[in-house]
Amino acid sequence: MSEQTRRPRQQGKPYRRPKQDPVRMLAFDALRAVDERDAYANLVLPPLLRKAREQGDFDGRDAALATELVYGTLRRQGTYDAVIAACVDRPLREVDPPVLDVLSLGAHQLLGTRIPTHAAVSATVDLARIVLGDGRAKFVNAVLRKISRQELDAWIEQVAPPYDEDAEDHLAVVHSHPRWIVSALWDSLGGGRAGIEDLLEADNERPEVTLVARPGRATADEILGELDEESALPGRWSPYAVRLSEGGEPGAIDAVREGRAGVQDEGSQLVAIALANAPLDGPDKAWLDGCAGPGGKAAMLAGLAAERGAVLLASEKQPHRAKLVAKALAGNPGPYQVIAADGTRPPWRSGTFDRVLMDVPCTGLGALRRRPEARWRRRPTDLDGFAPLQRGLLRTALDSVRVGGVVGYATCSPHLAETRAVVNDVLKEKDAELIDARPLFLDVPALGEGPDVQLWPHVHGTDAMYLALIRRTG
Numbered sequence: 001m002s003e004q005t006r007r008p009r010q011q012g013k014p015y016r017r018p019k020q021d022p023v024r025m026l027a028f029d030a031l032r033a034v035d036e037r038d039a040y041a042n043l044v045l046p047p048l049l050r051k052a053r054e055q056g057d058f059d060g061r062d063a064a065l066a067t068e069l070v071y072g073t074l075r076r077q078g079t080y081d082a083v084i085a086a087c088v089d090r091p092l093r094e095v096d097p098p099v100l101d102v103l104s105l106g107a108h109q110l111l112g113t114r115i116p117t118h119a120a121v122s123a124t125v126d127l128a129r130i131v132l133g134d135g136r137a138k139f140v141n142a143v144l145r146k147i148s149r150q151e152l153d154a155w156i157e158q159v160a161p162p163y164d165e166d167a168e169d170h171l172a173v174v175h176s177h178p179r180w181i182v183s184a185l186w187d188s189l190g191g192g193r194a195g196i197e198d199l200l201e202a203d204n205e206r207p208e209v210t211l212v213a214r215p216g217r218a219t220a221d222e223i224l225g226e227l228d229e230e231s232a233l234p235g236r237w238s239p240y241a242v243r244l245s246e247g248g249e250p251g252a253i254d255a256v257r258e259g260r261a262g263v264q265d266e267g268s269q270l271v272a273i274a275l276a277n278a279p280l281d282g283p284d285k286a287w288l289d290g291c292a293g294p295g296g297k298a299a300m301l302a303g304l305a306a307e308r309g310a311v312l313l314a315s316e317k318q319p320h321r322a323k324l325v326a327k328a329l330a331g332n333p334g335p336y337q338v339i340a341a342d343g344t345r346p347p348w349r350s351g352t353f354d355r356v357l358m359d360v361p362c363t364g365l366g367a368l369r370r371r372p373e374a375r376w377r378r379r380p381t382d383l384d385g386f387a388p389l390q391r392g393l394l395r396t397a398l399d400s401v402r403v404g405g406v407v408g409y410a411t412c413s414p415h416l417a418e419t420r421a422v423v424n425d426v427l428k429e430k431d432a433e434l435i436d437a438r439p440l441f442l443d444v445p446a447l448g449e450g451p452d453v454q455l456w457p458h459v460h461g462t463d464a465m466y467l468a469l470i471r472r473t474g
Contacts, residue, residue, distance in 0.1 A: 020126075021126065022058065027069035079156070084143065098132060171200060195458075199456060214262060216334065218255055218260035220234060223260075226253070237443070240273075240300070250263050259330060265465075278406040285311065286354050302314070312337075317340065356397045359408075363418065366455075407471075408468070409423055436451040451469070
């Protein structure tokens with residue numbers, strides 16, 4: 001073959017080095033920590049953001065985008081998994097977890113944000129090339145291009161079963177909750193479709209950051225006076241609450257740094273207030289918080305106790321959490337004591353206290369707004385593990401309070417197996433009676449038939465806190 005007839009050599013595309021995007025890299029690192037170490041995003045993300053700011057890589061808009069990518073991906077993980085599964089040729093369990101994290105990040109940008117399609121695909125593929133390699137990045141690119149062909153509503157219509165055929169599975173896919181949690185929340189809530197959809201949607205919304213002005217150290221009005229009018233609002237229900245506007249950073253507020261205020265959901269504040277104000281016959285000098293870690297309710301109770309000349313004993317089983325309790329109570333205006341002790345084998349004598357709070361360990365299904373990854377970790381079998389502990393702690397509480405004294409059984413879960421079932425079982429064994437907690441919740445509406453109280457994110461804007469008030473009668 002002559003030189004004249006020989007084909008010219010084709011030139012390949014020049015290699016383009018992927019551009020490292022610090023926002024998406026940080027979001028990927030946070031998701032990997034959640035997946036690999038069972039970490040919680042609300043604990044992993046702040047130090048990552050702080051480090052990025054210190055290195056000069058981030059401004060406020062970058063931090064907001066990184067936060068949205070992490071929490072949005074975790075909240076909608078179930079929905080995105082269903083979409084991704086429709087776009088790959090293998091079961092999701094066979095997709096490497098780091099690859100699935102990158103795909104989920106891309107899916108959230110395409111289906112859950114206003115980021116332009118080309119930018120979402122390009123930036124996510126560049127991330128894949130850096131953290132996964134060029135080979136797997138081609139797979140990511142192909143899947144994301146399939147996802148980008150439809151809007152979220154069209155995908156949901158394709159991947160979710162019709163409501164009339166399987167209501168719980170439909171809601172699970174649409175609102176990104178495991179089916180068993182949908183079923184449990186629906187049982188606890190009661191009612192029809194509208195209520196459960198409102199609740200599930202509320203779980204997928206970013207919650208407000210709420211501060212508590214610690215009694216005896218600050219008032220809500222004082223905290224509001226120290227902040228700009230545009231950055232803070234009074235609480236809806238608690239007289240001690242201050243709500244921060246979106247993007248507010250509690251760590252930058254003087255009152256928080258000085259311990260005069262702390263971060264605490266209004267539902268938790270209302271539980272502490274209700275126990276402190278429950279009617280009591282006889283002395284009111286000795287209070288107990290039997291599961292005090294990490295110290296939010298204990299700090300509030302200690303301040304309220306001090307105003308009446310009472311003393312709080314804050315007990316926490318885990319020593320490292322007992323240290324957090326001590327830190328939260330430091331600066332309390334009145335006397336208190338913090339100890340590390342097992343609440344099921346207490347070192348104090350029976351009948352010692354006038355008021356007792358037992359905020360027991362639980363599945364945390366009432367705080368899925370704040371810890372969205374918890375919904376994917378919990379299993380129905382977890383209820384069996386918590387049940388003996390919850391009943392044991394309530395028995396201890398009723399033994400620890402004097403006759404005529406009041407126990408508050410609280411949990412951040414609306415699951416009936418962790419709320420009314422526990423209370424009803426223990427009351428069969430003890431000389432005690434339920435008292436109506438509803439009048440003690442100030443002007444909070446829609447508290448149910450009582451005598452116990454269940455708060456809801458979609459109704460009250462709080463975590464789904466539960467409280468039963470029990471008076472020892474003999």
